Amino acid sequence: MDISRLIRRMPAVLLVLLISSAAVFAGPQAEGGSQDVLMQRIEDGKTIRIGFANEVPWAYPGDNQDPLGFVNQITLDILESMGYTNIEPVVTEWGGLIPGLKANRFDIITGGMYILPSRAENINFSEPIGVFGESFIVPAGNPEGIESYDDIRESGVTMVTGSGYSSVEHAKTVGIPDENVITVPGNSEILAAVRSGRAYAGAGTYFSSLYLAEESNGDVEVTDPRKNPDWTFNWAGIGFRKSDTEFLQAFNEALAEYMGSPEMMENVAEYGYTESQLPGDITTEEVVQRLE
Incomplete structure (x- = not known):
């Protein structure tokens, strides 16, 4: 049978359906037969x-x-x-x-x-x-005595952290009101918020907090991550x-x-x-x- 002549005689709708079906079955092979991108x-x-x-x-x-x-x-x-x-x-x-x-x-x-x-x-x-543990950057001298998430909740101070950071979920877990939590893009913005007084405590990992304290030229200090409960590690x-x-x-x-x-x-x-x-x-x- 002349396949090319048969295809030319097919109704347009049937031809489209045939091509579509072939594309569906050819999909995995087109990706190399693997779902591991x-x-x-x-x-x-x-x-x-x-x-x-x-x-x-x-x-x-x-x-x-x-x-x-x-x-x-x-x-x-x-x-x-x-x-x-x-x-x-x-x-x-x-x-x-x-x-x-x-x-x-x-x-x-x-x-x-x-x-x-x-x-x-x-x-x-x-x-x-x-x-890794979590800690806070706070103003030098830590006048509010903030050491933990519980302290933030009980004192009513404002906390700042990064968008998508685990500290957002931790704040919710301990009952810190949403209006007392500011989220920003990243660490430099956390430091800026604490320096400006927009927030009192900046939440993040202990490593990141140490780095921000070094960058602040003495404006902020780092709290002890062991003051937070074990589940924050x-x-x-x-x-x-x-x-x-x-x-x-x-x-x-x-x-x-x-x-x-x-x-x-x-x-x-x-x-x-x-x-x-x-x-x-x-x-x-x-x-x-x-x-x-």
């Missing part, structure tokens, strides 16, 4: 795009957008051990990290993100890369798309070999990461279950 990018010779915000010392851009910070260092070391060095940094605001990953604007979140159930619903996390992970399960499994295997190794501790020392931040034996699944 990152592995497909690598096979196509494309870069691995790491997404992070300006969060010193976790992950931040240096000259020419070079990826700096201990989470970027951990990620780059692991990727190199896996044989991947074609890396492209993508800098965005903190609140754009998860939306950007889901929209395929980058492939891995290296921003130093806490493993929270609400986030785990949207992305997959690597196994934990560290455990968080394990951080590296974020992946829900579809990238094959790559994540390989990444976790390399992470297990790397975590706590002499190479790691030497490479992250300049950013203030010490053995006290090592995550221990807890898994990401266990972290999520503890917080649910």
